[in-house]
Amino acid sequence: MALAAIMVGVALGALDTAIANTALPAIATDLHAPAATSIWIINAYQLAVVASMLPFAALGDLVGPRRIFIGGLAGFTVASLLCTLASSLPQLALARALQGIGAGALMSVNIALIRQLYPAERLGRGVGLNALVVGVGFTIGPAVASLVLSVASWPWLFAINVPLGLVALAFAVPTLPRSAPRGHSFDRVAAFLTAITFAALILALGSAAQREAWPLVATPLAVTLVAGALLLRRQAGHPAPMLPLDLLRRPMFALSTVTAMAAFAAQGLAFVSLPFYFEEVLHRDPISTGFLMVSWALVVALAAPIAGRMSDRHPPGLLGGVGLALLCLGMVSLALLPTEPQTLDIVLRMALCGAGFGFFQSPNLKALMSSAPPERSGGASGVIGMARLIGQTTGAALVALCFGLAGSLHGPTWALGLGAMFAGLASMASFARLWAR
Structure with a gap:
């Protein structure tokens, strides 16, 4: 049951990414959003995942991956419901950002949980199963999106996550392995600096690739360098640094x-x-x-x-x-x-x-x-x-x-x-x- 809960959580993240990319034109049309603006349906999710993953991973080392996974799964499920109920582009982008935070929590600790379930000599089988689920999710995602859109409107693409998330929670809560808390504390300032560093890096990469005006590239790049330097200075000598x-x-x-x-x-x-x-x-x-x-x-x-x-x-x-x-x-x-x-x-x-x-x-x-x-x-x-x-x-x-x-x-x-x-x-x-x- 514990492995099933992890695999459902992994599948939800893989499916959601593929489904949203495929359905973006239909969502933009229904919400009367310009193509250039509608990309924030994807960007909000991606930035939230990137910004939250390492802080959640560090928190998982502190309180145990079980709590992070269950919290991420619950947050992802609630955010999927908010995506379903969104009636405008800003509402949907905000819900997608919350969904990305939940996905960041799931992705940050899923392999750590698999390591707890499999002995060292069989760890390859566990991570192979994880890769299989991710591969199947990306494979069937576009087909699922096309099938749902052929018979229903785009909110149903996010609505299907809700029952799946509830089932995974029902499996996860009683079965995922518990871990003893670690002795060190969670550094909120380091978490903030980590989120800023990697979110700004993604924005700089995107702006450079689109050959935007140089201030739109230089500004997030400068933020990345400054926040990254402050992060390294703050975490020097830490027993379990966030970066x-x-x-x-x-x-x-x-x-x-x-x-x-x-x-x-x-x-x-x-x-x-x-x-x-x-x-x-x-x-x-x-x-x-x-x-x-x-x-x-x-x-x-x-x-x-x-x-x-x-x-x-x-x-x-x-x-x-x-x-x-x-x-x-x-x-x-x-x-x-x-x-x-x-x-x-x-x-x-x-x-x-x-x-x-x-x-x-x-x-x-x-x-x-x-x-x-x-x-x-x-x-x-x-x-x-x-x-x-x-x-x-x-x-x-x-x-x-x-x-x-x-x-x-x-x-x-x-x-x-x-x-x-x-x-x-x-x-x-x-x-x-x-x-x-």
């Missing part, structure tokens, strides 16, 4: 974090650019594009649990390095597609990318958690979520930059080539772990 530099001093943990950020940047470059590539360059219709995109995510979902089991017997650096090399080759092969390729040819190249990404994800999760001490599981789990979000955000921002420099015809190819470079760098970082202590 976990103590963990990043461990070579295996640092290399695994670099691997994750580069790999998710490659994924972000691919997932944002491929729909444009298929429709603008290869002239496929939206339905075909959706089918082609599913092939990548479906193979990830199939490969992740297999890789998780293999990581219990083989070094994560080896599995991740091979998988990311396959991802690099797959993205290069997509960029080099002929002008009129067969559908099977595209699907096979997408499947190669999915297999490569799937064989990286579970072993990398295990490497990150195994290289952190048990009392720092919350901090390690928070770093996992932050590495994924920052990587994906960087990838999406670079797609916008490629489109701005090369146009809609050549921009997708540029983005795929850049994504292949990130996958290659991630592969080298992963192989480097074979020599790290």
Whole structure:
């Protein structure tokens, strides 16, 4: 029951992200919101997740991941109801921000809870199951959104989270493992500085990618640097810093974090650019594009649990390095597609990318958690979520930059080539772990 509650919580976060992205045009039309303004339905959620994840991870180390997960699940469920009842763009954006805070709490400690449920020799299976659920959530999210919108209005997209959240709470409250409180206190000032640092970083990346006026880039970048410097100064010598530099001093943990950020940047470059590539360059219709995109995510979902089991017997650096090399080759092969390729040819190249990404994800999760001490599981789990979000955000921002420099015809190819470079760098970082202590 405890594992079921965690998996439902993970699925809610993955589904909600995919559903909201797919439904954004319909929501904007119904609320009479301009396209440029409606993007805050996505941005409010993303900024809230990024700003809250590390503070929640630190709080999880203090009071135990169980309380953070249950609180996040309850907050996510209530915020989903508020999204359903929203009647204007400001109301929906505020509800989405609250939903993002709940999702940040869920994402910050879910891997820490899995570590408590699985013994060390079977941890790979647990994180493989987590990766499977995330992969399935992203796979079926667009299909669920399309199906719901074909028979009902957009508020029902958020309403379906409410019963699922209540069921997960019913499982979580009596079954999730409890943890003894730690001796140190929660630093609210550090939490504020952490939230400001990473929220401003995301805003700076987005503004730079859109080639906004320099003050719109320089201001959040300056805020990031100042808040980050103040955070480092405040947390010097702390036994469990919110920005976990103590963990990043461990070579295996640092290399695994670099691997994750580069790999998710490659994924972000691919997932944002491929729909444009298929429709603008290869002239496929939206339905075909959706089918082609599913092939990548479906193979990830199939490969992740297999890789998780293999990581219990083989070094994560080896599995991740091979998988990311396959991802690099797959993205290069997509960029080099002929002008009129067969559908099977595209699907096979997408499947190669999915297999490569799937064989990286579970072993990398295990490497990150195994290289952190048990009392720092919350901090390690928070770093996992932050590495994924920052990587994906960087990838999406670079797609916008490629489109701005090369146009809609050549921009997708540029983005795929850049994504292949990130996958290659991630592969080298992963192989480097074979020599790290």
